[in-house]
Amino acid sequence: MSLLEKINETRDFLTAQGVQEPEFGLILGSGLGELAEEIENAVVLDYADIPNWGRSTVTGHAGKLVYGDLAGRKVLALQGRFHFYEGNSLDLVTFPVRIMKALGCQGVLVTNAAGGIGFGPGTLMTISDHINFTGRNPLIGENLETFGPRFPDMSNAYSKDYRKTAHQVADKLGIKLDEGVYIGVSGPSYETPAEIRAFKTMGADAVGMSTVPEVIVAAHSGLNVLGISAITNHAAGFQDELNHDEVVAVTERIKEDFKSLVKAVLAEL
């Protein structure tokens, strides 16, 4: 089956399950999936039951698709995303974004845990722009003309309006919200200190192993994107050592602010 046929099949399946006219897609990163539990009038689907869908294998990623009402908006939330480092193709990693577009979403909120280059653990950061350092591009292969052009512009991949709204909302709530450039790597090894020094020189403020493929596919099809990174650790070389447990622990600490922020932003978009 072609990618387009798969997209259509999955879209039709989800529509039949009651996933109707979502306004926003939510991609919830490591430890941030709890937000989906607040969705009301929810249709909850296990990834395993959705045709053409991937599987989630990382601790802290639940593996459920949740559709319903959040902050007065119709949302389609991914509790646990697919990573390239799990051995997934980029078609699979970005498939949920294709589906969000096919179902008629106007925007996607993409969240992640990231290492801070400059910013410290506990920081919430809107992504102003990214550097694709994965060595791959999810749009390689046949172009889906009905989604977007062969050579899509990436100048405004992260919506200025959405970012402005996010910062206004954060100010109102008294939540500190920074902004910066996210550099996306493949993982799964964390970076070396030399790589982080290089990334700093390149203008990166945060580093992570997700988001970039999804945002490229979103931008291709004209979806508005708000990217939010939860900085969980100082990137390599700025602290003694890195481990996933710390990433989970810091996410745990900042997730209340994160949840309040996302809900309040959704209401205003």
Ligand code: HPA
């Ligand atoms: N590097 C890459 N990905 C990450 C990090 C990091 O330091 N922290 C959380 N995700």
